[in-house]
Amino acid sequence: MNRYHPSRRAVAAVALGIPLSLLAGLAAPGLWAAGLVWSLLAMALVVADIALGASAGTLSVALAAPDRTGVARPFPAEFQLRFARRQPRLLEAELEANERLVVAPTRLEIAPDGDTAARFTLTPQRRGEGRLERLWLRWTGPMGLAWIQRTEPLDRTVPIVPDMESVREDAVRLFRRDTQAGLHFQLDRGAGTEYHALRDFQQGHDPRLIDWKQSGRHGKLIVKEFRVEQNQHIVCALDTGRLMSEPLLGQARLDRALHAILLLSYVGLKLGDRVGLFAFDSRPRLTSGTVLGLRGFAVLQRLASRLDYSTEETNFTLGLTQLAGELEHRSTVVLFTDFSDTTSAELMLENVARLLARHTVLFVVFRDAELERMREDEPRTPADATRAVIADLMLKERSVVMERLRQMGVELVDVPVTAMNAGVISAYLARKQRMRLQP
Numbered sequence: 001m002n003r004y005h006p007s008r009r010a011v012a013a014v015a016l017g018i019p020l021s022l023l024a025g026l027a028a029p030g031l032w033a034a035g036l037v038w039s040l041l042a043m044a045l046v047v048a049d050i051a052l053g054a055s056a057g058t059l060s061v062a063l064a065a066p067d068r069t070g071v072a073r074p075f076p077a078e079f080q081l082r083f084a085r086r087q088p089r090l091l092e093a094e095l096e097a098n099e100r101l102v103v104a105p106t107r108l109e110i111a112p113d114g115d116t117a118a119r120f121t122l123t124p125q126r127r128g129e130g131r132l133e134r135l136w137l138r139w140t141g142p143m144g145l146a147w148i149q150r151t152e153p154l155d156r157t158v159p160i161v162p163d164m165e166s167v168r169e170d171a172v173r174l175f176r177r178d179t180q181a182g183l184h185f186q187l188d189r190g191a192g193t194e195y196h197a198l199r200d201f202q203q204g205h206d207p208r209l210i211d212w213k214q215s216g217r218h219g220k221l222i223v224k225e226f227r228v229e230q231n232q233h234i235v236c237a238l239d240t241g242r243l244m245s246e247p248l249l250g251q252a253r254l255d256r257a258l259h260a261i262l263l264l265s266y267v268g269l270k271l272g273d274r275v276g277l278f279a280f281d282s283r284p285r286l287t288s289g290t291v292l293g294l295r296g297f298a299v300l301q302r303l304a305s306r307l308d309y310s311t312e313e314t315n316f317t318l319g320l321t322q323l324a325g326e327l328e329h330r331s332t333v334v335l336f337t338d339f340s341d342t343t344s345a346e347l348m349l350e351n352v353a354r355l356l357a358r359h360t361v362l363f364v365v366f367r368d369a370e371l372e373r374m375r376e377d378e379p380r381t382p383a384d385a386t387r388a389v390i391a392d393l394m395l396k397e398r399s400v401v402m403e404r405l406r407q408m409g410v411e412l413v414d415v416p417v418t419a420m421n422a423g424v425i426s427a428y429l430a431r432k433q434r435m436r437l438q439p
Contacts, residue, residue, distance in 0.1 A: 001151040001153075002056040002057065002150055002151075003151070004050050004146055004147065004148055004149070005146070005147050006046050006145065006146055006147070007140055007145055007146060007147055009144050009145055010042065010045075010046045010145040010146060013045075013145070014039045014043060014046075015039075016035075016038065016042075017035040017036060017037075017038040017042070018035060018039075020035035020038050021033070021034065021035025022035070023035075042145075045143060046145045046146045047146075048141075049140075049141030049142065049143045049144070050141055050146045050148060052142050052143075053086070053088065053139070053140065053141030053146065053148050054083050054085070054086045054087055054088045054148065055085060055086070056148055056149070058083050058084035058085050058086075059082070059083050059084075059137070060080075060081070060082050060084070061079055061080070061081060061135060061137075061152045062080040063077065063078070063079055063132070063135075063154060063156060064077075064079075064080070065077040065156060065158060067158070067159075068158060068159040068160070068161055069124055069130070069158055069159075069161075070161060070162060070163025070164060070165055070166060071124050071126065071127050071160050071161070071162060071163050071251070072123065072125075072166075072250075072251050072255065073123075073124065073163045073165060073166060074121050074122065074123045075121070075122055075124075076119060076120070076121055076122075077095065077119075077120045077121075077122055078117055078118070078119050078120075079118040079119075079120075079135060080115060080116075080117055081110075081112065081116040081117070082114075082115050082116070087112040087113075088139035088140065089140075090109060090110070090111055090140075091109070091110045091111070091116070091118075091137060091138075091139045092107060092108065092109055092110075092138050092139065093107070093108040093109075093110060093118040093135065093136065094106065094107050094108070094135070094136040095120045095122075095132065095136075096132075096133040096134050096136065097122060097130065097131060097132050098130060098131040098133065099125075100124060100125055100126050100128055100129070100131075100160060101122045101123070101125070101131075101158075102122065102123045102125060103120055103121075104120065104121045104122075105120070108120070118135075122158075124158075124160040125247075125250070125251070125252075126160065126252055126255065126309065127160045127161060127255060127305075127308075127309075128159075128160055128309075129157050129159060129160070130157070130159070130160050131155070131156065132155075132156040132157075132158065133153075133154060133155070134151055134152060134153050135151075135154060136149070136150075136151055136152075137149070137152065138150070161305050162255070162258045162259060162301070162304055163259060164301065166259065167259065167262045167263050170263050170421055171263060171266045171270075174267060174425065175270065198211060198214055198223070198225065199222070199225050200220065200222065200223075201215075201220070201222065201223045205223050206223075209224050209225075210222070210223050211223065211224050231272060231273065231274060231292075232273045232331075232332065233273070233274050233276070233290055233327070233329045233330070233331035233332070234264070234268045234273050234274065234275045234276070234290075234331065234332050234334065234428070235276045235277075235278055235290070235323070235327065235331050235332070235333050235334070236261045236264065236265065236275070236276070236277050236278070236334045236336065237278045237279075237280075237319075237333050237335045237337075238254075238257055238258070238277065238278065238279045238280075238307070238337075239279075239280065239281065239314050239319075239335075239336060239337035240254055240279050240280065240307055240308075241280075241281040241282070241310055241312055241313055241314030242310060242311050242312060242313055242314070243314070243338050243339070243340055244257065244314075244336075244337065244338060245309040245310060248366060248368065248369075248370075248417055249370075249417060249418070252309065253338060253366055254307070254309060256366075256417060256420060257364070258307070259421060260364070260421050260424045261277065261300075261304065261334075261336065262297075262300065262301060263421050263424070263425065264424050264425060264428060265277070265297060267425055267428065268428065269291070269292070269294050269296055270294060271432070272292075273432075274291065274292050275290060275291060275296070275300065276289055276290035276291065277303060277304065278323050279307055280314070280318070280320075280322075280323075281313075281314055281315070281319075282313060282315045282318075283315060283318055283319070284319055284322050284323075285307065286303060286306070287326060288300060288303050313344075316337075316347045316348045316350075316351045317347055317350075317351055319351075320348075320352065321351065321354070323355070324354055324355055324358075324359075327358075330358060330359060330360075331360070332359070332360045332428075332431060333355055333359050333360065333361050334361075334364065334428070335352070335361055335362065335363050335364065336364045338366045339398075339401070342397060342401075345397075345401045349401070349404060349405070349408070352405070352408065352410060353408055356408060356409055360411070360431070361410045361411070362411045362413060362427055362428070362431070363405055363410045363412050363413065364420065364423075364424060365402065365413060365414040366417060366420075367414070367415070367416055367417050368395075369416070369417065371391045371394055371395055372391075372395065374387050374388055374390075375388055375392045375395060402414065411431065413427045
């Protein structure tokens with residue numbers, strides 16, 4: 001759609017005819033029409049400016065954008081702009097997108113030169129369908145008296161899925177051989193419980209691992225070597241309720257949890273464990289069962305992509321009771337959830353206690369940096385003081401719940417939300433090496 005409207009310069013020029021008419025009429029009553037002639041001339045120049053300017057009909061627009069993208073991963077949207085005839089001296093461009101995409105910069109100013117590119121960076125805020133609605137372009141004629149505007153409808157949909165690229169990057173860093181905290185040693189020997197081999201005693205070995213019978217037979221100290229046991233059952237239990245759909249540091253808790261779950265799944269499957277996914281809000285939403293091997297990762301990835309944001313309150317009793325009934329083997333349950341009041345926390349604690357009767361629970365804590373900031377900032381107004389007091393009460397309630405979880409025997413992953421992925425993997429590996437589970 002093409003539109004034309006006068007610039008501020010043109011409006012000022014036309015409006016100048018009014019005082020000219022008044023001054024001319026005062027000086028000589030017969031000259032009052034001079035101001036009218038001035039205004040008509042200014043309007044004629046506006047029309048001429050449109051005719052002499054770059055034509056909106058000769059502009060071609062081509063969009064280059066990815067077919068899909070990961071949540072919170074910025075991606076480029078580039079528009080190739082080409083005028084078939086005259087080009088403007090300066091072109092302004094704005095991109096309109098739906099609420100799931102943040103566009104930067106909000107406005108571009110471009111000096112066209114042949115094939116011109118307008119480049120925007122879009123950051124997905126939530127999973128779902130990101131839509132590029134339309135591109136707004138405008139420029140002035142050579143005299144700067146008229147704006148020529150072109151609205152280009154796009155209707156381009158970019159599916160926003162869990163950020164698999166970041167998962168792969170994190171996994172590569174974890175498994176890189178030259179990484180100081182690499183995982184290759186976990187695949188073989190370690191402080192596990194599965195017998196691996198006998199070897200000569202060396203300084204630093206635990207004396208409790210000495211095999212006295214074999215030592216007497218060989219005439220030297222021999223120790224038993226164990227390796228980390230594989231084929232354990234890891235189940236990621238994900239709360240998809242209302243609170244998990246709320247943003248935390250600009251990203252929904254649910255999306256942060258999914259990223260950590262997919263990374264944990266990849267690492268667990270790589271290390272030979274069985275991994276499953278269970279999701280619930282007011283009722284169970286997803287049960288994947290456990291999969292084995294890296295081929296199973298595609299299954300978990302596909303199922304995780306289907307999980308949507310929910311406005312329903314979480315029913316811990318129904319969700320965790322069904323999960324406990326479906327687990328046939330002793331498992332490590334990694335629980336991703338959050339709570340806002342003591343009532344929901346009590347229900348959660350009650351049902352986590354039932355899981356602990358047979359399984360091990362890792363509880364991932366979503367630290368609320370905004371609440372901590374409210375509590376720590378110096379209040380400048382009564383409203384600030386009120387917010388600080390409320391934030392302090394909420395954080396104290398959370399601390400009480402966290403302490404009760406520890407006393408119950410739950411292992412907490414309590415790290416800043418920006419370090420959640422590393423914290424979850426570290427807790428999993430530490431537990432795997434301690435080998436509290438039996439197959």
